[in-house]
Every structure is written in C-alpha cells, then in structure tokens.
Amino acid sequence: MTPPMDNLETTVATPLGSLHVEVAGSGEALVLWPSLLMDADLWRAQVERFAPNYRTVSIDPPGHGRSRSLTREFTFDECARCVVTILDALGIRRAHFVGNSWGAMIGGTLAATYPDRVHTVILMNGTASRASLLQRIEYSALITVARLLGGIRPPLTRSVVRAFLGPTSRATRPDVVRQVLDTATRNEVTSVAFAVRSVVIHRPDQRRLFGAITCPALVVAGREDSTFPLAELQTMARAIPTAELVVIDDAAHLAAAEVPEIVNDLIEQFLTRHRSTEP
Template structure:
C-alpha cells in the first residue's frame, strides 16, 4: 500500500494480528522493505509488523534531494500517525538505525523499544569524499555501477557464493533504487552526527552488529552502547553489514528475546 506522508508517497506493508504490539522496520540505504523478509515469519503471529520503504527507495516516491535525517524520521512519524499507531517498537539497520536514533531523541514518546543494527552515531568528516564519489557514480553511471561493491560490503564471499538467489534479490533492490533517492539519502548520511545527543535516549535499546561489518564496525556499535545508558550489545558471528540476512538465525533469536 502507499499513502501520502508529508510531500511523498510512502509504500508500506503491515502484517500480523490487529491489536498486537507494533514493530516498525526501517531498511538500509539502497534497499527496500523486502530486505526484512526473514524477520517477518517469526514475528507476525505475536506482533503487528510494519515495514516501510524509506523516502526515495523501493515503492516510495523519490523527490529531488538533498534529504535530511529529520525529514526521514518525520516520514516515519507521519506514517504512524496515518495508521493511528501511538507507540511502536522500532528496528532500524544502517540508515534505518540512524533514523531510529533521531526518533529516540526527538520522539521518545512514540517508541517502546529500540533496536539499532549495523549503524553509527555519526559520519566522520573524513568519509565525505567517499560519499561524494558514490553520489557521482550514481549520477553518471547509474545504480548498476554501485551494485557489486555494495554487495561485497554487505555480504561475505561465502554468503554470496552459497546464497546466489538471496544475493540476486538484494542486488535487484540496489539497482532499482532511484538515483535521486540514493543520492538524497547519501547527503543525509554524510552529514549525520548525533554523538552529542545519544545520552538523552531513555528508550530500552538493543544494538546489534555483524562481527565482520567494516562499514559500521563493532567499534561503532560499542560507541553507541557507551552513550545510551543501559543499552545492550549483541555481535552476530560471521556476518557483515546486512546482519539480519546473513546472520538471520542469531538476529531473530536475539530480537525476539529483547522485544518480549
């Protein structure tokens, strides 16, 4: 389904029993709500699972950028308001985890529990050239030119070899991401810095990260844990950036334990 939120159409899917606690999932850059497919089966009997395409991704519309994290978090709140959801558990990975941090600081009354996966509380200024290069590549060569290196950051060589169908599904998400949406969110990520505000987060928080994630490594997760009092950290063995897929069994078991 799609609904107009703020100035964009947001695509979402909701599954699970009416009246059950809501769990909202927010995906990474260059992905879509289907990247949470492996989390749906273990949750949908006990929870109402809300998955959404971030502005500029999947089936959501992609207005010209740049975007901001405040804009992306406002889209989440707008969708919750439209669906008459007062409070939700929130699970965000990478870009989605950054959105989750903004929500926890700016809209704590809307969150029950927070799960931050393979994310960071800031983008160091020295990474700016990397983001500019990715933006140039997308604008001049298209998303296909970014697919291979993105998959290599997201999944181990063994996963890509042994799970070709799953890898191809994610590759298709990357390639189909609108350039305007990708570059708009790249701008938001490159300017992200919430390091001075995370100590304000009082929502019960679980931080999960792939053991071999190089983009948002374990050290970045440890930094978030130190800043959010009482937060928990779980490292998913062997996984890279999309730990919810490569390490799905570990991810789902820890997620269910935390939510319950």
C-alpha cells in the first residue's frame, strides 16, 4: 500500500471517466461524496474539522466540478465501483464514507456491495426509494428548461435553491445560498441531464439491497428537507439493519453546509463510537 500523503489533488481514471479528488490529512480514511449539482466544496467545513485526525478524500462526482463531463447515464453500482477505484489508487483498503443525497445512495450501494471496503457509512439527506411520479416530472422539466437556458440560470436557480435549502437557510444563511448558486450554475448542462436521469428519473428502489448492509450506519435527515422529507429517510433507515436515524432541525437538503458544526459533531461522535480496530 502507498503511504498516505498529507495533501494531494489528483484525478483518478474510473468507470465513469476521470474524477477529481482532493486528499488532506492522515489517519483512517474518510471519503466524502456530495449531492447532485454540488461538488467537493460542499464538504469544506468537514475537511477543516477532520483532516487533523483523518485522511479526508473529497470527490467531485462524475460530470461535476473538476471531474470529466458525463457522456451517458450510469448506474449506482458504477458509482460505487468509482469509489473502490479511488480507494485502490490511493492505497486505501477500507474507509469511512459520508455521502449527501446522491452520495448517500452511493454510500449505501458501496456498503452493501463492497462490505470489505467500508468501516462505517453516514448517509445524509438521501433515499433508498424510487422517485415519485411528481419528482420525475419536475426533474424532467428541470432538464428541459436548463437546455433551453444553456445551463442552470435564472429563473431556474430559484427552484434549485428551494429544492436544496429550507426556509431557515434561505432567510438567515446568505453565504450558503450563494454557495449553492455558485456551484449549481457552474455545471455543464449535458452532464447535468445525464446525472439527473440517473440519480432521479431512473433511480432504482434500493431498499432490498440496503438490507445487506452490515457495517454501522448513521442516517441523517434535515427536518426542512423538501426533496427527501423525513418520512423518506425513515423508510431508508428501516431498510438498513444497522441504521441509527438522527433528525437535524433548521436544516434541509445540504445540512453539511447549512449547519456544519452540528453535522461535524454528529460525525465525530459516530466515528468515535465506531473507530476501526484495524492496525
């Protein structure tokens, strides 16, 4: 195995193209995969908190941030294989995994399919269920409008903010609103279309698959999340035999950016209780 590096920016060739990866710190590996339309910058506060004691691995997911543009739809298993490929490239045998929304779906897939590569999973603001008819219609419309506008542009940006942020963040956290808008509008429309179809419109029901998860799992819900309301997170938690469910008030779909101190404390407490015993 390659010895860990304190700080590294690299690209890794994966089944879904070259993915941009940022590595900081040393210790047990903590892999971070963000939501649809977001990139690794979603996890800035988590990297700052955990890099002194963990080896944080922040991923720009396929077609987002500094990763290669998407040229087709994909499956969640392909995304999980991307994570395994990144772990192999960095010389990491097993890791803790933190995912938000899309990242939560991939974290569950990874833990169920590659149990020997995962210590724990923290699944935030995600789902294990298919998209509802209404959600499929809404996101199909988003793709159509984004193509007409040439990207995520006004007035579409208002819908994105409302999907990702609840009333508390929209009213009191202008820096988070700005971060969401800045990141979402940088996305290339063709990649967004492939990702939306894969993550939302054609999303599989993963409840049976998640029943195979054996590692410790923390499911985190934002009480103000309108994209995946609490009932959906409860359904996902019930599907995972090892799951604990925590609900965060005054946060919505991007809790890691909205209330980073609360999220960081939850992650730290969970990891402390489930620290790896491997040498």
